[in-house]
Amino acid sequence: MDRIHITGGAPLNGVIPISGAKNAALPLMIASLMTGETLELVNVPRLADIASLSRILGNHGVDHMVVGKRPGQTTETGQTIRLTASNIIDTTAPYDLVSTMRASFWVIAPLLARFGEARVSLPGGCAIGTRPVDLLIMAMEALGAQIEIDGGYVVAKTRNGLRGGDIRFPKVTVGGTHVALMGAALAHGTTVIENAAREPEVVDLAECLIKMGARIEGAGTPRIAVEGVSRLHGARHEVLPDRIETGTYAMAVAMTGGDVTLENTRADLLHAALDVLATTGAEVTTVPDGIRIRRNGAGIAAVDVTTDPFPGFPTDLQAQFMALMTLAQGRSQIRETIFENRFMHVQELARLGAKIRLEGDLAIVEGVERLKGAPVMATDLRASVSLVIAGLAAEGETQINRVYHLDRGFEALEAKLGRCGAQIQRVRS
Numbered sequence: 445m446d447r448i449h450i451t452g453g454a455p456l457n458g459v460i461p462i463s464g465a466k467n468a469a470l471p472l473m474i475a476s477l478m479t480g481e482t483l484e485l486v487n488v489p490r491l492a493d494i495a496s497l498s499r500i501l502g503n504h505g506v507d508h509m510v511v512g513k514r515p516g517q518t519t520e521t522g523q524t525i526r527l528t529a530s531n532i533i534d535t536t537a538p539y540d541l542v543s544t545m546r547a548s549f550w551v552i553a554p555l556l557a558r559f560g561e562a563r564v565s566l567p568g569g570c571a572i573g574t575r576p577v578d579l580l581i582m583a584m585e586a587l588g589a590q591i592e593i594d595g596g597y598v599v600a601k602t603r604n605g606l607r608g609g610d611i612r613f614p615k616v617t618v619g620g621t622h623v624a625l626m627g628a629a630l631a632h633g634t635t636v637i638e639n640a641a642r643e644p645e646v647v648d649l650a651e652c653l654i655k656m657g658a659r660i661e662g663a664g665t666p667r668i669a670v671e672g673v674s675r676l677h678g679a680r681h682e683v684l685p686d687r688i689e690t691g692t693y694a695m696a697v698a699m700t701g702g703d704v705t706l707e708n709t710r711a712d713l714l715h716a717a718l719d720v721l722a723t724t725g726a727e728v729t730t731v732p733d734g735i736r737i738r739r740n741g742a743g744i745a746a747v748d749v750t751t752d753p754f755p756g757f758p759t760d761l762q763a764q765f766m767a768l769m770t771l772a773q774g775r776s777q778i779r780e781t782i783f784e785n786r787f788m789h790v791q792e793l794a795r796l797g798a799k800i801r802l803e804g805d806l807a808i809v810e811g812v813e814r815l816k817g818a819p820v821m822a823t824d825l826r827a828s829v830s831l832v833i834a835g836l837a838a839e840g841e842t843q844i845n846r847v848y849h850l851d852r853g854f855e856a857l858e859a860k861l862g863r864c865g866a867q868i869q870r871v872r873s
């Protein structure tokens with residue numbers, strides 16, 4: 445298994461190009477199942493999760509083509525892919541493909557809406573809590589689907605197509621909102637989704653569906669209205685920038701010190717996180733087509749954070765922020781409200797010398813003066829990258845095992861950091 449070796453202590457200086465968002469690209473690719481025409485997606489990141497989903501779509505019969513590079517494009521310019529679901533041969537998404545990632549479960553909605561049936565294995569994904577799918581099932585039932593669980597599979601059927609209905613989510617769910625949107629877009633009649641997720645990735649999916657002919661109003665607000673149409677058509681859509689990758693590198697610079705411009709991204713995608721970073725003492729400025737982060741000399745101020753659905757502080761940046769707080773001057777309290785088991789990085793950060801105490805959903809971090817490199821191993825994607833950030837700021841060598849978690853969500857991580865002065869290498873084995 446590959447490992448990442450880091451020799452910490454160097455500040456980061458330079459430019460980091462931000463990739464297209466994994467968590468937008470995945471539902472957008474799934475939306476290709478909603479039409480027999482071609483969906484062209486631009487700025488798709490090169491990631492293990494994207495490859496896994498391509499395999500799942502391929503198994504359903506979706507044709508997948510990667511468009512060749514154009515002059516001026518580099519390996520870090522996202523790929524353009526064309527997906528055509530004109531000949532679906534199988535409406536089952538099998539366990540061995542779906543178990544590796546959460547988003548693959550969402551194929552259930554377009555399959556059901558367009559073909560009247562779907563058999564999808566219960567999903568996997570990052571081990572950060574129980575992660576049930578009851579609300580996704582509730583949404584499809586509200587659209588008239590009959591659903592049963594059989595041998596680890598969710599079997600969904602509809603006789604005469606989905607029909608519009610009222611969906612009120614008791615808690616905000618990103619996946620539930622994606623599924624509700626895709627189902628409702630091809631249902632007969634009107635659907636109102638209440639307490640919808642407002643995440644930018646939901647808005648990106650809605651914008652793409654609108655280009656495909658869907659009638660959707662209110663995406664980005666808690667109330668989305670969808671007027672179903674009988675068919676959708678092909679479209680071309682650019683995946684929005686990855687706000688979690690953006691925030692991750694911003695926190696890395698805030699921790700190591702230095703001056704980095706994050707290119708091809710937008711501050712409005714992560715205001716809550718950038719505001720918190722500024723409060724810690726980092727200088728955050730917006731520049732054309734990006735964000736500049738600087739911290740030179742000043743110490744890191746301790747700041748309390750609570751994760752929340754968008755526009756709040758994202759749970760997907762909680763681990764990275766905790767890494768930063770391990771070197772803060774004083775005590776910070778980090779409350780995780782979205783997932784009940786998303787503190788797996790705590791014991792690994794402790795190996796580097798961090799002082800963190802857990803009390804239920806609260807992590808109390810006592811800042812220390814320095815971290816010291818050590819071998820560590822993370823169990824999920826964002827936890828893994830929090831160890832990379834901590835390793836960059838620690839004295840000496842850090843070795844990060846189980847790198848496949850990082851490959852799920854961070855495109856060209858070593859190259860992007862290496863060009864800014866980080867001493868980071870992948871050791872293949």
Ligand SMILES: CC(=O)N[C@H]1[C@@H](OP(=O)(O)OP(=O)(O)OC[C@H]2O[C@@H](n3ccc(=O)[nH]c3=O)[C@H](O)[C@@H]2O)O[C@H](CO)[C@@H](O)[C@@H]1O
Pocket residue numbers: 467470546547573574575576577578579580581615616617618619620759760782783784
């Ligand atoms: C691929 C992708 O986009 N993943 C993101 C998505 O995950 P995902 O869509 O799985 O997360 P949700 O927003 O659905 O989960 C939010 C909360 O609702 C609960 N819940 C969800 C569905 C359900 O049927 N029942 C239920 O109880 C979850 O356990 C969790 O406590 O949003 C999360 C919250 O921003 C992010 O951390 C993930 O990175």
Ligand SMILES: C=C(OP(=O)(O)O)C(=O)O
Pocket residue numbers: 467545546547568569570571572760825826853
């Ligand atoms: C939790 C994540 O992914 P998934 O929902 O696929 O587990 C993530 O992107 O941080």
